[in-house]
Amino acid sequence: MMDAFYLKYRPKTISELDCASAREMLTSNLKSKDMPHAFLFSGPKGTGKTSSARILAKTLGCLNPKGIDSCNKCDVCLATEKGVNLDIIEIDAASNRGIDDIRQLREKVGLSPLRARNKIYIIDEVHMLTNEAFNAILKTLEEPPEHVYFIFCTTNPEKVPETVISRLTSVVFQKANKDEVKRCLARAVEGEDIEIEENSLDLIASISQGSFRDAHKLLYQLFVSEGKKITHKKAENLLGRWIKLSPEKMVEMIIKGETKSALKLTKELENEGADWHEYLRGMMEYVQKLIIAKTGASKPEETDIDILAISDLNSLTALSLGLAHTVNLLREAIIPSLPLQILICDSVFSKGDSSGPEADKALDSTPKIANYQTKRIKKKSLSGSKAIDLETDSEVNSEASLGLGDTAQLKDFIDKWPEILQAVKPMNHSVEALLRACRPTELNEGRITIEVFYPFHKQKLEEERNRRIIEDGIKKVLGFPWKVFCTLAQKDSKSKPPTDDLYEQAKEIFGK
Ligand SMILES: [Zn+2]
Structure with a gap:
């Protein structure tokens, strides 16, 4: 069981919280005379928001709190640890987005707690609530009953309406730094009586990149293979494999x-x-x-x-x-x-x-773009227009070097077309597949016209998102910000799509 240490040694009280910013913020709130009734825990996934919310809920419900920490011995604490404290209500907004759930919450919010000191609502992924649901909860947040606390958790605080945010006390969770990871490991090292060198702990902390869970996993692996005495040499050997697979x-x-x-x-x-x-x-x-x-x-x-x-x-x-x-x-x-x-x-x-x-x-696209620019500019200079300084800013260059429907330039462009497709591909395979069934036909004042053979293709390629991908691909290869336009091939047009079998494929990809 790789997570053995992680589960056994996760923080159980506010003072044990490893994320320093959250620990300090909650400590000062719990010590203050008017403890806020509604919190917003925000931060990336895996930073311990939900588990910290449960720890705070335990403290708020505990019958014999010791300062800012829960006693972990009373009936309520024991029930909380088993996940059967009925006064802690956890709602996962990702699956309960609706106004009905919030209405229900509002109806019951006034009822006294069953056994605990307070009733605590934890709403996970709160940004998923609908606007209606947010509106329904606003009133309760304005005047929460004395015995009720709210802890909202979210990875996307920017999606929570401003009106709601303004009523919450914000606690920000950041990805753990090295010291915080070492702090969490210390509990396991002490608890299991492990002998391990400081630089081995540093190594674990740097490999686990801020993940408490990974750090515990690594320490556990070392413990399983080496027992209570872990030398740095052994640690390096074993962790080396982890690095190799990272x-x-x-x-x-x-x-x-x-x-x-x-x-x-x-x-x-x-x-x-x-x-x-x-x-x-x-x-x-x-x-x-x-x-x-x-x-x-x-x-x-x-x-x-x-x-x-x-x-x-x-x-x-x-x-x-x-x-x-x-x-x-x-x-x-x-x-x-x-x-x-x-x-x-x-x-x-x-x-x-x-x-x-x-x-x-390794690919650095800069030299390639530079070559291409030089080639174009030279050509233009030879053809008699005023000389262009290669050092001038690329936007000026691009304008100056773009003739009106210059066929030589179009040929250059078509030569680069496969490379453009390659550049588009990692951004979006479907767009690349569609482009393979099209051909560039005209260059005109920074605009590229692409001939497409099916109305469906045109429609898809002209979607803002897809057009931007094509433009990014072109910019990456040619270095210029060109605008892309699509035109539908005429029925009597002699041109044929470069590839045709892709039509069905593309249709499938886009599910149209
Ligand atoms: Zn207690």
Whole structure:
């Protein structure tokens, strides 16, 4: 049972909460004379919002609280720990969105608690409530009965109406830092009387990337294999395997274009019985972290510096869109490892069949765009128009270099078309499939006209979301922000769709 430590040593009181910001905020609220009656616990998944809500509820219900903490001994505390305290009402807004549930809540809210000191409502994923339901609850939030407390939890506080937010005391949960993870491990180390070196705990904390659960899993693994005495050397050996299988490692391989090794890794993960959804989430979180570091919005971690040096922002964004698409594919996948394998093969970073250390060859699209610009600009200069400085800003360049329906440019564009399709693919496979059945026919003042052969294609490609994907793909390859327009091929047109069998396929993909 991998989660043995996690379950046994999870915090049981407010003072034991590992998330420092939440612990401090709740401590000061519980000590204050007028304790707020309604809280909003917000933060990413896995930061302990719901379990902290239950701990707060236990304290509020406890018959003999010790300062800010529950006694964990009275009938109410024991019932709470068993999950049978009828005075704690948990509502999952994801499945009870409706106004009826809230009406029911409102009717019963005035009744006194059965045994506990207070009655506590915990509403999980509260942002899922309908507007009607929010309106229904507003009145109760304005004047909550003396013995009633509300704890709302959400991963998306921005989706909770302002009128509701303004009546709540906000407690923000952040992804745990190293010290917080080590704090949570300390309970298990002490409880099981384990001898472990400080740097091994540091290593666990850095591998688990802010997940208390993963940290406990790792410590438990070490404990199972080594017993109560864990040397740092052993810890490094065992944890090394975990690092090798980590989502971060997978992202690194994709960015380095190590297709073969990445595919091998999926096989290993398959053998380990990986939870693909969680794994993809881990990859997405890592790519997100890289993107934020790449923009300079956050300081990169030392371990990420090498990978950041060989990846560019566009490709990272494309990879993150590709991952989002992979998650969608996973939902209906018959072979759960396949969607990630497709992503690996399709990735913009992918260098075909190659494997091994290819860091230096990893795709950086900048030089390619630069070459293309140079070529265009030179051509224009030769043809007699005024000379254009290569250093001028790219928007000026693009305008200057775009002739009116210049056929040579169109040919250039068509030459680049397969590359554009490749750029679109990781962002949206269906759009790429549709584009394969179309052809670019005209360039005109920053506009590209694409001829489509079915009204259905036109309609789909012109959808704002899809059009933006195509424009992003073009920008990625050519470096210019072109506008895309679709035109339906005339019945008597001599042109034929490049591929036709895709029509049915596309129809299926879009479910139309
Ligand atoms: Zn108690």
